[in-house]
Amino acid sequence: MKLYERYGDKGYHTSIITTFGIDFDAYENIILPRLRGAGCYNNVLLADSRMLTYALDGASMLPRHAGRHYTISGVSANGVFHPKITIQLGRRAGRVMIASANVTSSGLAGNRELAGIVDCSAEESGERRIVAAAWQYINRQIDIGQQSLAYQIDWIRMRTPWLFDTTPSEGVVVLSDGTKCALLTSGATTGIGNQFTDVLDGQTVNRLAVMSPYWDDDLAELKWLISTLAPKEVVVFIDRHKQLFPGSALDDLPEAKLYDIGELAQNRFVHAKLFVAETSTADHVLYGSPNCTVAAMGTSGFAGANEEASLYRELPSRTILEQLGLMKLLNEAAPLQSSDLPDYRKDESLPLDQAGLRSPGRFECLFDTLAWQPPASMAEEPAKIELLDLASQALPATLSRLPDSPGNVRRYQITGLVDRPCFARLLFVDGSSSAPAVIMLVDTVRETVREARGKRAENAAAQLAEETEEGLWLLEVLNDLESAEAAQREEGDPGRSRTTAQGDGDKQEPEYKKLDYDQFIAGRRIRSEDHAVSRNSLAGTELSLVRNFLNQILSIGEISSEEGDLPNDEALAASLNLGDEVSDAETALESGEEFTPNSETKVTETDADDEFEKKKAAKAKATREEIAEAVNQFNKRIREKAKAEEITSFDVLRLRAVLTIVAAAGQPRSPNGKTRATSLQVLPLDDSGESWPMLMGRLLFTFFGGNHPAIKHVQIESIHDEIPDDILECWAACFWTIQTCTLAMKSHPKLDQNAKRIIALTQQAYALTGLRASELLGDRVMGVFNQMNERFSDRLGVDGMLTEADHRKTASPELPGRQE
Numbered sequence: 001m002k003l004y005e006r007y008g009d010k011g012y013h014t015s016i017i018t019t020f021g022i023d024f025d026a027y028e029n030i031i032l033p034r035l036r037g038a039g040c041y042n043n044v045l046l047a048d049s050r051m052l053t054y055a056l057d058g059a060s061m062l063p064r065h066a067g068r069h070y071t072i073s074g075v076s077a078n079g080v081f082h083p084k085i086t087i088q089l090g091r092r093a094g095r096v097m098i099a100s101a102n103v104t105s106s107g108l109a110g111n112r113e114l115a116g117i118v119d120c121s122a123e124e125s126g127e128r129r130i131v132a133a134a135w136q137y138i139n140r141q142i143d144i145g146q147q148s149l150a151y152q153i154d155w156i157r158m159r160t161p162w163l164f165d166t167t168p169s170e171g172v173v174v175l176s177d178g179t180k181c182a183l184l185t186s187g188a189t190t191g192i193g194n195q196f197t198d199v200l201d202g203q204t205v206n207r208l209a210v211m212s213p214y215w216d217d218d219l220a221e222l223k224w225l226i227s228t229l230a231p232k233e234v235v236v237f238i239d240r241h242k243q244l245f246p247g248s249a250l251d252d253l254p255e256a257k258l259y260d261i262g263e264l265a266q267n268r269f270v271h272a273k274l275f276v277a278e279t280s281t282a283d284h285v286l287y288g289s290p291n292c293t294v295a296a297m298g299t300s301g302f303a304g305a306n307e308e309a310s311l312y313r314e315l316p317s318r319t320i321l322e323q324l325g326l327m328k329l330l331n332e333a334a335p336l337q338s339s340d341l342p343d344y345r346k347d348e349s350l351p352l353d354q355a356g357l358r359s360p361g362r363f364e365c366l367f368d369t370l371a372w373q374p375p376a377s378m379a380e381e382p383a384k385i386e387l388l389d390l391a392s393q394a395l396p397a398t399l400s401r402l403p404d405s406p407g408n409v410r411r412y413q414i415t416g417l418v419d420r421p422c423f424a425r426l427l428f429v430d431g432s433s434s435a436p437a438v439i440m441l442v443d444t445v446r447e448t449v450r451e452a453r454g455k456r457a458e459n460a461a462a463q464l465a466e467e468t469e470e471g472l473w474l475l476e477v478l479n480d481l482e483s484a485e486a487a488q489r490e491e492g493d494p495g496r497s498r499t500t501a502q503g504d505g506d507k508q509e510p511e512y513k514k515l516d517y518d519q520f521i522a523g524r525r526i527r528s529e530d531h532a533v534s535r536n537s538l539a540g541t542e543l544s545l546v547r548n549f550l551n552q553i554l555s556i557g558e559i560s561s562e563e564g565d566l567p568n569d570e571a572l573a574a575s576l577n578l579g580d581e582v583s584d585a586e587t588a589l590e591s592g593e594e595f596t597p598n599s600e601t602k603v604t605e606t607d608a609d610d611e612f613e614k615k616k617a618a619k620a621k622a623t624r625e626e627i628a629e630a631v632n633q634f635n636k637r638i639r640e641k642a643k644a645e646e647i648t649s650f651d652v653l654r655l656r657a658v659l660t661i662v663a664a665a666g667q668p669r670s671p672n673g674k675t676r677a678t679s680l681q682v683l684p685l686d687d688s689g690e691s692w693p694m695l696m697g698r699l700l701f702t703f704f705g706g707n708h709p710a711i712k713h714v715q716i717e718s719i720h721d722e723i724p725d726d727i728l729e730c731w732a733a734c735f736w737t738i739q740t741c742t743l744a745m746k747s748h749p750k751l752d753q754n755a756k757r758i759i760a761l762t763q764q765a766y767a768l769t770g771l772r773a774s775e776l777l778g779d780r781v782m783g784v785f786n787q788m789n790e791r792f793s794d795r796l797g798v799d800g801m802l803t804e805a806d807h808r809k810t811a812s813p814e815l816p817g818r819q820e
Helices: 024-037 049-059 105-110 126-141 147-159 192-200 220-229 247-252 326-332 352-357 442-449 455-466 473-490 517-523 544-553 585-591 611-643 649-665 692-704 725-746 749-769 779-796 800-810
Strands: 014-019 042-048 071-075 085-089 093-099 115-121 180-185 207-211 233-238 256-260 274-278 282-288 309-316 362-366 369-373 384-388 398-405 409-415 423-427 437-441 497-499 508-510 514-516 715-717
Touching: 014 024, 014 126, 014 147, 024 042, 024 105, 042 049, 042 147, 049 071, 049 352, 049 437, 071 147, 085 126, 093 126, 093 282, 093 309, 115 126, 115 309, 126 180, 147 362, 147 437, 147 442, 180 192, 192 220, 192 274, 192 282, 192 309, 207 220, 233 326, 247 256, 256 326, 362 442, 369 384, 369 398, 437 442, 455 473, 455 544, 473 544, 473 649, 514 517, 517 715, 544 649, 544 725, 611 649, 611 692, 649 692, 649 725, 649 779, 692 725, 692 749, 725 749, 725 779, 725 800, 749 800, 779 800
Parallel strands: 014 042, 042 071, 207 233, 233 256, 362 437
Antiparallel strands: 014 085, 085 093, 093 115, 180 309, 207 274, 274 282, 282 309, 362 369, 369 409, 384 423, 398 409, 423 437, 497 508, 514 715
16 A cells, blocks of 8 residues: 555544654655645644754754644654554544654655554444554653643544543454454563564464564574574565675574565665564564664563554464565575675664754744743753744744743743744854754644634534534534634645646645536546445534534434434424425426415414413424524525535535424324324424425425526535545435425325425436435435434334335436436
């Protein structure tokens, strides 16, 4: 796989990536745009502290977005901080990627690297425990004394409850596919090498295969592994032309066979680390960051000096070398002889000690207050702290000392600045200076992570987390969240635009174009239920919370607390009015005319004998009026946005929400004319303008009816190669609604004309969605359709089996224009 492409997968709100070396240009141009393009805005980068200073001191281009759109923090270790872990977290999913690749251009796209992924859902599983273990390991490395990082961790905690309810794995766990897995890291009482050999528990190793770019000068770790596992055969994969293997140390290992992987690697540097112990029953595989060195792996009496992370997998016997193309090399190539090896050239050491001495410490800025944590290595007090802009130019500013914070954190009031600082460095009396450090802008990071959410949007998100029933309140939440999202978009998103390749450095263009619905349908790939990665046009926005709520009340994707609960009084919602009744349904749809209630029919309230019943009836009438007004406002909004050709997935979500609310408020009809509805069901089944079939019909007509239906103006980002799941879920709700309306209207003698029009609208709606029969009857559509039947059909007095049968008939590939 191409590791960098996986950062574009959707479904995650957070990423935490660890690395030894760091190339900011690679992170900000390869990884960050993909993360943000996929809706992942809470991003943390952890690097070896001395390598971070080395990169900022000229070894890398200075970052453009660090401290604003992601946080960067250095981590110290006894040796080096060397793990290559990516954790991505979402409300209902998570995954960990363990790799050999640093966050550099060569690591992401140049070298031959090795990586593996463990995905999990929010359901209990071995995968979930592995992800939790990776989180536990990384969390130990994070300094929550930094305000920005502490906020990001709290944000994760609020939005990923399943992670904190999970017991991290200790040792080997069984995954969903029946294979075994373990996360082996530094920090335990024994080293990774010992942990790996312990897993084998004395099993006979037929062959030990090792691949590593770097080795001990005397091959001490390789020798220890061989003596501990006592394999019948030892094969070692090296790139002899890199001169990084100490061939002279092989004198003590006559049983080891060397193979040259240089040609197999096609002249790319092989940076992968791999340890395979083959037994008669399984391949015991270890891969990740550790080289075959004592510092990385440790030995019996030494746990190692570095911080490392690796993944152990027990896989079917004699499969992994075949999958990696190494068996062909073993079968066809001759082992290298000592005379074939060039002289050993020990890799040039990086000036890490010098870099550590040049560190200026850590800086954070909250509005106009600068917090500085001096480095432990600082030998003398600086004469001045200099603030720098993005171009590394000094900014005019005055720093006034404030009372220190706990933990030796010095605080300063900043005055005289127009622009926010990007970097800081220390100036000394002798004219020398430290390396620069990134300033974490705490308030800006909070806005980025929160997607510029204001107080109203925060309250809306909290309400969504607490509510369990649909209601008019949901429309208020949608308004608040959409307003917050609009504000976020206005501030700009550097991760979602790129400079054109034609050399016009000032010209920016969107990374992903928006297509109108017909264009998107024409170019999209037909959905397959086998795809594991979900697609969500709401990804990266808080409106995903509304979609999740609608799915939750339908028990889609998670277990409902109490199936079949009725909505509460506050949970009744907004809705629709139907207009102008005509005799010819087909002509009405083409000409743009709508549904109309019978002008001679008036809504009658049951006379109450006491004051309680009068108040109850008045409340029901008021709720009906509120619903009708909400429907009118929705229709007005959609017509205006259709004229401007700017209907978004937010509007599609709003349609689904309003339809759901109307369904929850509908009454059934009994043969004697009396209803058996609860007090919460206030919309009648009759021919009035406030009946639920008429309101639903008006909503559907607004989106699918007339010569210029609104659906044609729905905009979808071209990043999606299939119809996004949230759009499909809304279309499923529309299909259920239109079939339910048809049955309800047929059951009422005064709604017969409207029934004819709704039947004509049905064909048009199904055709306009552009779905094929396999999609209309696929798991995503049928899941929503059947769960809406489960939740609403009985309370509306409609036969759910008939609605499903009618949907399947309409979806039939035998109908004109329908494709399989």
